[in-house]
Amino acid sequence: MTELLVTGGRVLQPDLTVERADVLVSQDSGDIVAVDDPGTLDGDDELDAENSLVIPGLVNAHTHVAMTMLRGLADDKPLGAWLREDVWPVEAELTPEDIRAGAELGLVEMIRSGTTSLSDMYFEVEEIAEAVDQAGMRAVLGFTAVTVGKDEEGARADLQESLDVAERLDGAADGRVRTTFQPHSLTTVGEEYFREFVPEALSADRSLHFHANETRDEVTPIVDEHGVRPLAYAADLGLLDGDAYIAHGVHVDDSEIDLLAETGTGVAHCPASNMKLASGMAPVQDMLDAGITVGIGTDGAASNNDLDMFDEMRDAAMLGKLAADDASAVDAGTVVEMATANGADLLGFDSGRIEADANADLAVIDLDAPHLTPAHDLVSHLAYAVRGSDVRHTVCDGEVLMRDRSVEVFDEAAVRERAAERAEALVERAES
Numbered sequence: 107m108t109e110l111l112v113t114g115g116r117v118l119q120p121d122l123t124v125e126r127a128d129v130l131v132s133q134d135s136g137d138i139v140a141v142d143d144p145g146t147l148d149g150d151d152e153l154d155a156e157n158s159l160v161i162p163g164l165v166n167a168h169t170h171v172a173m174t175m176l177r178g179l180a181d182d183k184p185l186g187a188w189l190r191e192d193v194w195p196v197e198a199e200l201t202p203e204d205i206r207a208g209a210e211l212g213l214v215e216m217i218r219s220g221t222t223s224l225s226d227m228y229f230e231v232e233e234i235a236e237a238v239d240q241a242g243m244r245a246v247l248g249f250t251a252v253t254v255g256k257d258e259e260g261a262r263a264d265l266q267e268s269l270d271v272a273e274r275l276d277g278a279a280d281g282r283v284r285t286t287f288q289p290h291s292l293t294t295v296g297e298e299y300f301r302e303f304v305p306e307a308l309s310a311d312r313s314l315h316f317h318a319n320e321t322r323d324e325v326t327p328i329v330d331e332h333g334v335r336p337l338a339y340a341a342d343l344g345l346l347d348g349d350a351y352i353a354h355g356v357h358v359d360d361s362e363i364d365l366l367a368e369t370g371t372g373v374a375h376c377p378a379s380n381m382k383l384a385s386g387m388a389p390v391q392d393m394l395d396a397g398i399t400v401g402i403g404t405d406g407a408a409s410n411n412d413l414d415m416f417d418e419m420r421d422a423a424m425l426g427k428l429a430a431d432d433a434s435a436v437d438a439g440t441v442v443e444m445a446t447a448n449g450a451d452l453l454g455f456d457s458g459r460i461e462a463d464a465n466a467d468l469a470v471i472d473l474d475a476p477h478l479t480p481a482h483d484l485v486s487h488l489a490y491a492v493r494g495s496d497v498r499h500t501v502c503d504g505e506v507l508m509r510d511r512s513v514e515v516f517d518e519a520a521v522r523e524r525a526a527e528r529a530e531a532l533v534e535r536a537e538s
């Protein structure tokens with residue numbers, strides 16, 4: 107039995123208090139063995155956490171990790187024009203090798219900033235699963251089906267592929283990869299295809315993840331065509347019947363908040379993407395008050411433009427206050443829970459809490475920095491002052507992914523070089 111001791115630090119407890127403690131994790135089971143007073147536990151290997159805060163590994167509840175390849179390519183446009191004019195033409199040129207390179211780059215960025223789990227939507231999902239396996243991280247993956255602009259055969263093939271990928275990859279990477287059935291959104295998949303494939307997904311007991319109510323332009327056509335709000339339409343299609351979480355949920359009215367709460371449907375809130383694309387302000391405090399599980403996601407790097415979940419926590423707190431017109435809304439402790447325990451609950455992982463028997467997924471933050479001094483309240487620091495670059499060590503499933511800011515699971519320089527070269531060639535192909 108190999109055990110790793112994270113020693114000398116302060117530990118964020120599940121109730122958000124902070125205690126001086128050591129954390130012992132089993133590298134065989136991948137679980138936390140014990141959290142106890144300093145000096146009372148022993149391990150075969152140690153991670154130094156002096157002057158540091160040990161927190162659960164962060165959970166990125168909605169992203170498109172390989173979109174790092176498009177980072178900074180096109181900014182400052184609304185969602186529809188940005189997708190049609192910039193994103194989709196370049197994505198059409200992506201090869202499996204490009205997606206692998208982009209995924210590895212995104213995962214290195216996540217490891218460096220303390221994220222250990224992600225929920226991803228994309229294609230060439232085998233490549234992403236292999237990158238996650240090598241990264242040692244946890245992920246919920248899936249193939250994202252779109253039917254607009256496709257003939258019937260192509261549309262049905264896309265949805266079938268989403269079902270097949272979910273079955274094929276569930277449990278990959280020694281169980282660290284789980285899957286979801288992924289219709290892209292309520293407006294990019296035709297009703298007849300939902301009617302045919304959602305019951306299949308439900309009878310196979312697949313979890314569902316899709317974009318919903320991201321912009322006003324996604325709400326109006328559904329109200330015009332079906333005479334009901336988008337999430338009522340989703341409920342009618344059976345999309346909220348199983349284990350489901352939506353991405354965004356920006357333009358939801360009270361009846362839709364009730365519907366999410368009644369059906370136990372979760373929300374992956376993406377504040378930076380919603381601000382950058384001027385999509386709107388999600389009523390996060392209202393959703394939390396209704397008992398909805400809300401996690402935080404970065405969305406793809408092209409609409410953010412980084413994958414740093416500390417940035418995202420701060421954005422969620424700030425935007426949540428504006429949306430509620432109330433400075434006490436979406437407070438520091440709330441965003442920390444959203445980025446840890448709530449996110450893990452959405453993804454279905456027993457992570458996001460530092461306690462015995464939970465998954466040994468954690469990040470160790472260096473507190474020895476001017477922007478983290480003084481230390482009146484470390485939960486406040488997590489929400490408002492810590493940066494991804496303050497993370498010293500990252501651990502997932504008991505394995506050390508980054509030690510003293512050195513990524514151990516990838517050759518970071520090679521990953522960056524490969525992604526940069528491939529991204530340049532990709533854009534040249536798309537423009538020719």
Ligand SMILES: [Zn+2]
Pocket residue numbers: 168169170227317353405406
């Ligand atoms: Zn998205």
